[in-house]
Amino acid sequence: MCIMTLRPYLYIIMVPKHCHAFTHFIASAHALSVEHLCPHIPHDWRLCCFCHSGIEDECHALLMCNGSCTLVYLCCCFLEDLFDKVPSLRTSYLSISSLDFL
Numbered sequence: 395m396c397i398m399t400l401r402p403y404l405y406i407i408m409v410p411k412h413c414h415a416f417t418h419f420i421a422s423a424h425a426l427s428v429e430h431l432c433p434h435i436p437h438d439w440r441l442c443c444f445c446h447s448g449i450e451d452e453c454h455a456l457l458m459c460n461g462s463c464t465l466v467y468l469c470c471c472f473l474e475d476l477f478d479k480v481p482s483l484r485t486s487y488l489s490i491s492s493l494d495f496l
Contacts, residue, residue, distance in 0.1 A: 419456070444459055445460060456469060456472070
């Protein structure tokens with residue numbers, strides 16, 4: 395598998411700023427506590443700043459956190475856009491774990 399290649403799923407992101415942000419997100423070049431607080435704070439203590447119940451990592455922030463109305467709304471918008479462009483992903487989203495879905 396070639397690592398340094400444009401991933402096919404990036405073609406469905408039409409807004410350049412969104413593509414840039416998503417690329418930073420999946421490359422762990424973001425400010426989520428899972429990256430920002432390491433190595434000073436143990437992984438299990440890097441709780442989400444919104445819900446304070448889950449580890450604030452990419453999967454939690456994008457698909458699982460319900461501690462912020464804005465975040466939940468943006469997640470729903472993201473998923474609806476994704477499912478409109480790739481309908482088969484809706485079934486995958488409903489049948490596998492959030493981490494596996496990412």
